[in-house]
Amino acid sequence: MKKVISIDIGGTFIKYGLVNEAGTVLCKDKRATVKSGAEDFVNELCEIVNLYNDHSDVLGVSISMPGFINNRAGIPIACSHLRFIENYKLQDELASRTNLEVRVENDANCVALAEKFSGNATECEDFICVTIGTGIGGGIYLNNKLIRGKQFKGGEFCYMMTKDKEGHQILSQNSSITALIDMYKEYKKLDKTVEVLGDEIFKEAETDENVENIIHEWYGNIARMIFNLSSILNPEKILIGGGVSAREDLIYQLENALKEIPWWHFVECKLEKCKHENDAGLIGAAYNFINP
Template sequence: MNKYLCFDIGGTKVKYGVLLEDGQAVLLNSYNTETKDKERFFMSIIDLIEEHKIKNNISGVSLCIPGIVNAYKGQVSLCYALRFLEGMSIKEFLENKCKLRIEIENDANCVALAEKFTGNGKECSDFVCMIIGTGIGGGIFANGSMIRGSRFMGGEFGFMITEGMNMHNEGMEIISDGGSTKGLINMYKKLKNIDSKVNIEGEIIFNEGNNDVEVKKIIDIWYRRIAYGIFNLAGTLNPEKILIGGGVSAREDFIENIEFHLKKIKWWEDIKVKIEPCYHKNNSGTIGSLYNFLTIRK
């Protein structure tokens, strides 16, 4: 069975693995992301490619990258985490250096691809992944295919407006600001008059919400905003299911709380779809990038 070297590139860590073509991992590892020096960033990747060409006789390399990615051309047009990637054809650059086929894809799309490959979207032709982290992103499958969009921004759910939709646009807010984990933490800091630079873990907020009525209120507002986003996606895309990813989705009561707020929307029963957590967790980027490699040229 062929082997592939798969990278999940984040702003702080690069996860990588040698995967078989069925998605099983032969090797998994990680290292700190080089965020300032472009040459060193690529040398780390090239060195690993050369190493595993010898050790594992890899048949190709796939990369999962944050930002707006033209997966067909292997180009990055926008990447807030690693600005030096912007405007690059990473595919062309690495193929010239390493003489192997290279494929790249957006990180949120890779989550959806992983779910389609061996996860909770495997049996679905139409499903949506919403990933909740410091922002909100996602991936869309319709009629069995990934929807990337005309400018490769399909699935940028974070731009949905969930607050302030009135004639004066007062208090307008997108879901990435109010429904992300960062949004919840910011609401908590404002409530408790905590300096914005202080690091707060989300788990502290949820634990405090068990005993503090005011904290419970902001948690409910946060869940409500996510429910609004899910409602909009269900009504717009009519998927078989909506899968929720990101660390917070692992909470036992997460789906239950989302469904509680969805039921408060009087039209939910008309468009109701199944809500589930994503199957894949920490390795979704590498698995999804592999599936992108295996399918994008077909």
């Protein structure tokens, strides 16, 4: 069975491995993301590809990465965590250096592709993936097709405005894990430089009613996003991925928050977690290569 070298690039780590045509991750590893410039960054990717030189059955290289990605040309148009790679002809350069076919796609789109490939949306023609972590990402699948948009910005839910607070406020400012941490720091009157982990907040909520209320408000923000997406696109499912999906009570909490919206029953859809969790980028990238 043929294999794809899958590379999932994040702001902190690069995850990589071999994925076969059935969507099985055969091996994987990770290393710190190089941020010293485009040349060093591409050299690092070449080193990763060279790890699999002895595999004669490799079809090519497929990359999942954050930002607005021109998937046709393989060019990152905007990438907030990796500014140095913006407008760089990544696909062409890596293909030239490795003599392999290369494809590049947005990371949240890859999550949607992974769920369609072998996850919780294999039988769905219309579904949405929402990734909730440091920021908010999204992938839209309609009429059995991934929606990328005219300027490759489809599914950028982070820019959705869900409420107005001291001027305009977008979704990433009130519904991401970063937003939850900021809300907690504001309540605790902590300096913005103080490190706080999301898990610590959920733990403290068990004994502090005010922290519990902060989390309830945060879930409400996410619920409004889900409501808006469901009312506009009428999907069969909305799948939740990203770091927050590790919480066992996630779907229960979101469903309760949605029930507080009086019109939810008019536009209601099924809510589930994404299946592939940390392997979603690798699997989705492989699927993007196999089914362009």
